Amino acid sequence: MLRVASVNVNGIRAARRRGFGDWLAQRDCDVVTLQEVRCRVEDLPEDAFGGYHVAYDPGSIPGRNGVAVLTRSRPAAVRTWGAEVLLRAPGERHTGLVAADAPGTLARGISRYAGEGRYVEVDVDLADAAVTVASLYLPKGGLPAELQQPGRMRDEPDGGARYARKMHFLDAFARQLSRSRRAARARGREFLLTGDLNLAHTRLDVASWRRNQQSEGFLPQERAWLDAQLSPRTLVDVVRRLHPGVEGPYTWWSWLGQAYARDAGWRIDHQLATPGLARRAVSAVVDREHRGVRLSDHAPVVVDYARPLG
Template sequence: MVTSPTGGVCPPGSLIVMLRIATANVNGIRAAQRRGFDDWLTGRHCDVIALQEIRAQANKLPEGAFGGYHVALETGGLPGRNGVAVLTTRPPAAVRTWSGTALLGEPHAGPGDLREVPAADRVALARDLRPFIAEGRYIEVDLAEVPVTVACLYLPKGGLPAELQRPERMREAPDGGRRYRRKMGFLAGFGRYLVRTRRAALAEGREFLLMGDMNIAHTPHDLANWRGNRNHDGFLPEERDWFDRQLSPRTLVDVVRSVHPDTDGPYSWWSWAGQSFAKDVGWRIDYHLATPRLARRAIRAEVDREHRGVRLSDHSPVVVDYETG
């Protein structure tokens, strides 16, 4: 039995070293801490963790919000919304954001210990992404211990096109398709950006891993009630077609699906309402998308549905163990 550098356990009989990597939409770092996020962070023994929806500016972060990890953080400029971070056991070799700056913190850093550093991107930002520069939706780091670039994304939720909006069926007021158009513009720009940044990583001898809340269920296996959601944002044909175009055996691979082929789930998001969680009526919208060589190294993938009987968020962490030696 071999353990990872941070204490995670590989399957019995393994002769490998493991890198444990997780993605989690915490839906507010302060709320997640109240539900036990600190305990999960300490006990899960991950080497790298991508977080979305931090929902706190630097001066509003709880003390020691990111435990014993180094943190690279992009809060964005919208108080109480968005915000992404990558936690690592060693300081990252490089950090990049769309805004050109990032906040870095040492293990157990408090709000006053974070320092702003230049974090210029290495590829041109697609025009469709420029309206999102200050929203805190993307951060990218080069790991120091292995040749891997890790990107963390919080993709806009979006909405329905105007012709599908029915006020009696909507929780939000009809908007004439504004949120839909905004998301589709983001997808168009991000698809081009993703090609360039993936190729840039490979040109430097690094594998590439995109993680985060994509707000799209890719296939009918990725949500419990797919027939009833065919005209629901997050499962629209055009969103799924976009997802199709990002994946191929030569570009990016859906790692969890490669480990769990032809099965329903494992879901990573459930509504707080009703019995959705208890009945596992969920959506799989939180992903690890990796370059093929890295994807082939995945030896285990699982969703931490709850921690000590408590949900940390409306999302649950998606944890993958990768072979590194």
């Protein structure tokens, strides 16, 4: 079995105080992808990533973003959009960043985000498993200008700037995603995109979908983008395939109010796999808490894939 988990830790140091290290040791995953690590390399806690090899792109914005892929064995290759990465084996303490492997020609527009710590992918070789696994942290975005109403928003109106930026990212990333998927196939590998997409796809993915139809993360334009990425021939939503027709399982809940207690969440953390890998998915669960404690405002998405893959 190949077990892959994806979790937005919302700060690795905060998550470790809540028990992330214990969860990581207990969950026995082959691959773990992280988003919003939000920590300078020199400030990472000792043994922050347990007994795993780590490929970590911290980005260049202090205290924000940062994505990583943890693997049992040293990855065969590590690629970013041009950013340097931390490559560390279990027990090592060096803090220097090194160049990642060449990603090939980048899609138009994607290099604009190279320094933000939003994407890293690795080639994993585990006996009979050959797969490229990517960790993505997609921008949250905002509302288009026509939906912004001062006094009724958490953020200050920005004339639609955050919305426009997210849509630009989605446009560029769609092209890059296609390239990455096809490049993996050319290397004889399956491809798995994991992470916090800050997008809920259908009404089943938002507990209060009626009142959130004009909320960032569930806008018609965003949902249409995800529609276009999914098909039986390109990428398959693994969790939805294993949980058809049911509400959730949600992966994010606000810290405010009773959202978590009422399970009034959003499913915005995903594992999207090429068809051969998706067919091998046998179990998908969301670890809402570990020993009674939430690790983050997000919860780990854990999927088991039967081997051999493909």
